[in-house]
Structures are given as C-alpha cells and as structure tokens.
Amino acid sequence: MVSSNGGATSKRRKIDPIHEEPQSWNCSGGYNILEGSVCVPGARIIAVKPLFKALPKLLEDRDKTVRDESKLLTVELYRWIGDALKPLLQSLKPVQVSELEAEFAKVQKGTATPECYIRSEQMRGAQAAEAGTDVVDGGEEGEECGADTGVPVDAYELLEAVDILSNLPKDFYEQCEAKNWQEQKEALEKLLELTSNPKLEAGDYADLVKVLKRIVAKGSNVIVMALAAKCLADLTAGLRQKFPYSCITTYLERFREKKQNVVTALREALDNAFQATNLEAILKYVTAALDNKNPQIKGETTLFLARVFSKLTPAMLNKNS
Numbered sequence: 001m002v003s004s005n006g007g008a009t010s011k012r013r014k015i016d017p018i019h020e021e022p023q024s025w026n027c028s029g030g031y032n033i034l035e036g037s038v039c040v041p042g043a044r045i046i047a048v049k050p051l052f053k054a055l056p057k058l059l060e061d062r063d064k065t066v067r068d069e070s071k072l073l074t075v076e077l078y079r080w081i082g083d084a085l086k087p088l089l090q091s092l093k094p095v096q097v098s099e100l101e102a103e104f105a106k107v108q109k110g111t112a113t114p115e116c117y118i119r120s121e122q123m124r125g126a127q128a129a130e131a132g133t134d135v136v137d138g139g140e141e142g143e144e145c146g147a148d149t150g151v152p153v154d155a156y157e158l159l160e161a162v163d164i165l166s167n168l169p170k171d172f173y174e175q176c177e178a179k180n181w182q183e184q185k186e187a188l189e190k191l192l193e194l195t196s197n198p199k200l201e202a203g204d205y206a207d208l209v210k211v212l213k214r215i216v217a218k219g220s221n222v223i224v225m226a227l228a229a230k231c232l233a234d235l236t237a238g239l240r241q242k243f244p245y246s247c248i249t250t251y252l253e254r255f256r257e258k259k260q261n262v263v264t265a266l267r268e269a270l271d272n273a274f275q276a277t278n279l280e281a282i283l284k285y286v287t288a289a290l291d292n293k294n295p296q297i298k299g300e301t302t303l304f305l306a307r308v309f310s311k312l313t314p315a316m317l318n319k320n321s
Contacts, residue, residue, distance in 0.1 A: 082109035084155030164194035188227035200238030229265035
C-alpha cells in the first residue's frame with residue numbers, strides 16, 4: 001500500500017481516499033493501513049494533515065467500528081505530535097474527549113520514532129556512517145516534511161495554518177476602544193478563541209498588535225490586561241518567526257502590575273516572544289529592566305533570564321558570547 005521508496009506525494013494520493021470514504025473503514029484493514037502508514041515511516045514522511053480534518057467526523061461516526069478504529073489512529077497521532085493534536089478535538093463531546101485523554105495518558109506524547117526509513121534516508125544514513133558524521137535531518141526535494149532520523153517531530157509543521165484576521169468580529173476594534181471594560185473583555189474573549197489555534201496564518205497583524213499592546217501598557221482593568229497579554233502570547237506562539245512585532249519592552253515594563261493573573265499572562269507572552277529573537281537583540285531592554293527601580297520589574301526580569309538560560313545549550317551560549 002505504501003512503498004518505502006515513494007515520495008510523500010505518492011503516499012498521500014493513496015491514503016486520502018480512505019478518510020474521504022468512511023465506509024471503507026468497515027473493512028478490517030482500514031485502520032491497519034492508516035496506522036501502519038503513520039507509525040512505520042513516520043508522521044514527517046506521511047502527509048497527515050488531511051487526517052486532522054477527518055478525525056472529528058470519524059470519531060463521531062454512527063458505526064462503532066469506525067469510532068473505535070479512529071480512536072486508535074488518534075492515539076497513534078498523539079504519539080507523534082503530542083498536545084498539538086488536542087485543539088483539533090475541541091468539537092467533540094466532553095465524554096469523548098475524556099475517553100481520549102485517558103488513552104493519551106497511557107502513551108508518551110510526541111516521542112514516537114519510525115520503524116523504518118524511506119530509501120533516500122537509508123542511503124543518507126549509510127553515507128553519514130561511512131564519513132563518521134551524524135545524519136543531517138531533512139528530506140529530499142519534493143518530500144513534504146523530510147525524513148525522520150529520530151529527531152522529535154515538530155507538531156507545528158504538521159498543522160494547517162488558521163486565518164484569524166478575516167474572522168475577527170466587525171466591531172472588534174470598536175469594542176476594544178469602549179469605555180466599558182466588560183465590552184473590552186467580551187471582544188478579547190472572542191479573539192482568544194481564535195488565537196488559541198496552535199498555528200496561525202501569516203498576515204498583517206500590525207493593527208491588532210497595536211491595540212493589544214496599548215491595553216497591556218495602559219489598561220486599568222486587570223482582567224482585560226491579562227486577556228490582552230494572553231492573546232499576544234498566543235499570537236507569538238501561533239506565528240513563530242512570522243511575528244515581527246516588538247513587544248518585549250511592553251511586557252517588561254508592565255511587570256509593575258502585581259496581580260497574579262496579569263503576571264502569569266505576561267510571563268507566557270515574554271517567553272513566547274523570546275522564541276522569535278535572541279539575547280543579543282534584546283540585551284539593552286533586559287539591561288534597562290534590571291536597572292529599573294521597581295522591584296517587581298527587576299525580579300520578573302531576573303526570573304525571565306533564569307528561564308532563558310535554563311534552556312540554552314553550551315553551544316548556543318558560546319555562539320552568543
């Protein structure tokens with residue numbers, strides 16, 4: 001069914017009809033084909049994106065066999081991509097989510113490795129062994145994600161990007177400017193539903209970021225401030241390197257706020273923002289925050305640096321020294 005020397009495109013053409021025609025799952029081999037296609041060469045070789053859209057429908061199918069086999073496939077995908085799978089299951093009934101959570105708890109998330117490698121990866125591995133070097137991760141041109149060499153799968157790369165800008169309520173910006181904090185809260189809660197998607201489509205977020213930064217920097221209601229900071233944190237996580245907006249000074253300066261809900265949201269936003277930059281680029285901002293007379297700002301900046309250094313390897317530190 002799936003050849004070890006075929007490209008990702010050829011594999012995808014053979015797998016798609018299975019989830020497009022749920023009745024085919026009634027045959028005993030339906031799940032085995034998909035499960036084997038994922039776990040043998042790896043989720044980075046097999047194009048699993050089409051399965052994401054199909055899973056919720058299959059998990060709610062009237063046929064118990066389809067539901068049971070879909071659950072097994074969902075657990076297998078969880079082994080590969082971990083918690084990034086969970087947002088895709090939000091439309092399920094609570095009892096179904098609970099059942100899946102119980103199954104997820106039995107396996108190690110995001111730690112699966114392939115049982116075999118495609119031919120191009122086997123050849124590259126042999127060449128690396130002869131040269132006495134490590135295999136460099138990456139696939140042939142034309143393959144969707146590259147071959148898996150035991151490096152953990154980046155679930156983000158497997159997800160479909162979600163367009164949130166076109167789905168903003170028409171009165172979103174008006175509500176954010178409203179004097180009534182409850183209107184602002186309502187607008188930000190709607191935005192948070194959108195930004196909670198793990199992967200966001202790139203676009204012009206300048207106006208949105210400007211509004212959120214203003215609320216964080218000058219807001220007076222701690223609930224609204226925390227929501228705005230959380231939305232910024234999610235935007236940064238969902239866009240990664242495609243989030244070009246500088247917000248770090250805003251976060252650091254706002255740490256003068258002592259309310260825990262605001263501090264927690266600011267910490268997440270600051271940590272996520274650092275993923276798109278480096279110490280050298282933000283050094284002057286961090287230094288200024290450490291020199292700030294406000295003990296809250298100084299303390300949170302110190303904690304931020306501690307979190308940063310705890311994740312840096314010696315090689316990364318030497319590179320920035």
